[in-house]
Amino acid sequence: MTSSNDTIDTEVYSSVAMPDAGAPIEVPPLYAWPPKPVATLKWIWSGVLFPWGLVFIGLAFLTWFLLSPSLQSMQVFEWDWIAGIWIRNVALLTLFAAPLHWWLYVRRGQGVTTKLNSQWQAKTSSKFLFKSQLKDNMFWSIASGCTIWTLFECMTYWIYANGYIDVVHWVDSKIYLLLLGFLTFFLSWTHFYFVHRLLHWPLLYRVAHVLHHRNTSPQPWSGISMHPIEHLLYFSVFCIFWVVPAHPVLIVLLGLFQGISPALSHAGFAQINVGQHLNIPSGDPFHQLHHKYYEVNYGNRATAFDKLFGSWHDGTIEAQNAFRERRRKELLSD
Numbered sequence: 001m002t003s004s005n006d007t008i009d010t011e012v013y014s015s016v017a018m019p020d021a022g023a024p025i026e027v028p029p030l031y032a033w034p035p036k037p038v039a040t041l042k043w044i045w046s047g048v049l050f051p052w053g054l055v056f057i058g059l060a061f062l063t064w065f066l067l068s069p070s071l072q073s074m075q076v077f078e079w080d081w082i083a084g085i086w087i088r089n090v091a092l093l094t095l096f097a098a099p100l101h102w103w104l105y106v107r108r109g110q111g112v113t114t115k116l117n118s119q120w121q122a123k124t125s126s127k128f129l130f131k132s133q134l135k136d137n138m139f140w141s142i143a144s145g146c147t148i149w150t151l152f153e154c155m156t157y158w159i160y161a162n163g164y165i166d167v168v169h170w171v172d173s174k175i176y177l178l179l180l181g182f183l184t185f186f187l188s189w190t191h192f193y194f195v196h197r198l199l200h201w202p203l204l205y206r207v208a209h210v211l212h213h214r215n216t217s218p219q220p221w222s223g224i225s226m227h228p229i230e231h232l233l234y235f236s237v238f239c240i241f242w243v244v245p246a247h248p249v250l251i252v253l254l255g256l257f258q259g260i261s262p263a264l265s266h267a268g269f270a271q272i273n274v275g276q277h278l279n280i281p282s283g284d285p286f287h288q289l290h291h292k293y294y295e296v297n298y299g300n301r302a303t304a305f306d307k308l309f310g311s312w313h314d315g316t317i318e319a320q321n322a323f324r325e326r327r328r329k330e331l332l333s334d
Contacts, residue, residue, distance in 0.1 A: 024314040024315060024316045024319075025285060025286050025289075025301060025313075025314040025315050026314070027301075027304055027307050027312070028040075028043050028047060028301065028302060028304070029042075029043050030043060030044070031304045031307075047301075047302060048182075048185055048302060051280065051281070052261065052264060052281070053185060056253060056256050056257050056260070056261065057181065057253060059092070059256055060249050060250070060252040060253035060256055061249055063088070063092070063252045063256065064248055064249045064252045067088050068085065068088070068248075068252070069081045069084065069085075071157060071160060071161045071167070071248060072161065073161075074154070074157040074158055074160075074161040075158070075161045075162055077154070077158060081154075082150065082151075082154050085150050085153060085154060086146060086147065086150040089146045089149055089150050089153075089255070089259060090142055090146045092256065092259075092260060093141065093142070093145075093146060093224075093259055093260055093263065096220070096260050096263045096264070097141070097220040097221050097223070097260075097263040098220075100220040100263060100264070100267055100272070100282070101134070101219060101220045101221060103272070104219075104220070104267060104268065104269055104272070105120075105134075105219055105268075109273075110269070110272070110273045113269075113273060114269045114270040114271040114273065114283075115268060115269050116268055116269065116270060116283055116285055116288045117217045117268060117288070117292075119217065120217075121133055121217045121219070127214050128214060133214075133215065133219065133222075134219070134221060136214075136225065137215070137219065137221035137222050137225035138221050138225075140211065140224075140225040140226060140227070141221055141223070141224045141225050144226065144227070144228045144231050145224035145225070145226060145231055145259065146259070148228065148231040148232060148235050149224075149231070149235050149255055149258065149259045152235045152236065152238040152239075152255075153238060153251065153252075153255045155238070156238050156241050156242065156251050157248065157251065159242055160248065160251075165241070165242065165243075165245055166245050167245070167246075167247060167248065168245045168246055168247050169247065170247065177246070177247055177250070180244070180246060180250060181249075181250055181253065184250055184253055184254050184257070185257065185302070186302070186303065187237065187240055187254075188237055188254060188257050188258060189299060189300045189302050189303045190303060190305075191236075191237040191240070192234070192237075192299060192300065193298055193299030193300070193303060193305045193306075194305075195233045195234060195236070196298045196299065197298050198233065199230060199233065200294075200295070200298065204229070207227070207229065208226070208227035208228075208229040208230045209226075209227070209230055211225070211226060211227040211230070212225060212226045212227070212230065213291065213294065215266070215291065216291055216292070217268060217291075218266035218267075218268055218288070218291055219266065219267070219268055220263040220264075220266060220267050220268075221263070222262075222266045223260075223261075223262025223263040223264075223265065223266040224258075224259060224262050224263075234258065235258060237254065237258060238251070238254065238255070240254075241254065264282050264283070264284075265282075265283060265284040265287050265300075266283065266284075266287070267282040267283040268283050268288070269282055269283045270282065270283050270285055271283075284300070284301070285315060286300065286301045286315075287300070289313045289315060293313065293323060295311065295323075295327075296311050296312070296313035296323060297311065297312065297313050298311055
């Protein structure tokens with residue numbers, strides 16, 4: 001099997017393996033057998049809902065009711081309301097990514113405390129547009145990412161506004177909407193895993209996904225810094241609501257989760273330390289390992305697809321040695 005990346009991380013083949021931050025990364029108790037109901041409920045609260053799941057749910061309500069045009073006005077595609085949603089999405093992404101970048105990388109407010117990669121990225125690099133990782137990432141995130149996010153979102157509103165899919169109202173279907181709102185996170189994670197595996201098909205990797213993988217040390221703006229082809233695949237998750245009836249708030253929630261949560265998972269720090277007592281979870285050690293080793297951890301910890309298909313890397317020395325040996329055998333077989 002030929003590796004999808006153009007260069008091999010030399011640490012993979014180093015003679016001394018070292019554990020990674022957050023190791024061992026365990027499979028969530030949701031997938032344990034026999035079932036662990038108490039541990040599962042605790043994980044749902046701390047691993048899915050608190051704090052960021054609840055933040056995105058609350059922001060989805062505010063965004064729909066205060067920052068979005070009426071559904072009736074979306075029956076016809078017009079530039080004014082589409083542009084308004086694009087500006088809204090750019091502003092919301094910036095609201096998360098810009099302060100994170102400033103605190104962690106400009107001010108370096110917590111130094112390397114909880115940093116997942118102890119090395120700081122060079123300020124200039126020829127592999128990025130404008131020779132700057134920050135400018136490169138902002139360009140692709142806004143010019144391509146927010147644009148394609150907005151187009152999928154607006155297409156979904158148009159479908160509902162014209163009655164091709166019925167709007168599900170809270171007063172009629174409370175349990176359905178609560179369950180679907182919760183499942184929206186898992187729908188996103190499931191879609192991401194399979195799209196991500198597709199993007200590591202060598203042709204798609206070379207044409208599109210390599211742009212995202214230039215960020216070997218990702219930062220907040222790296223989250224949706226992708227090639228337009230990758231954005232089309234990534235934001236195609238909206239198509240779920242082209243067949244599954246929902247309320248527009250859930251459409252907003254899906255967009256916010258797809259568009260903004262990667263700024264957190266790519267922050268490069270496991271926690272944001274504000275003061276002495278406030279530690280907010282941010283960067284994802286599980287996904288950081290994917291940026292380091294390329295062919296592990298294609299999905300998220302919340303889903304067990306990597307465990308099921310043999311690409312789970314838990315950050316331990318044992319997992320690192322096993323991965324290194326597998327890569328050696330693959331190279332020898334080419």
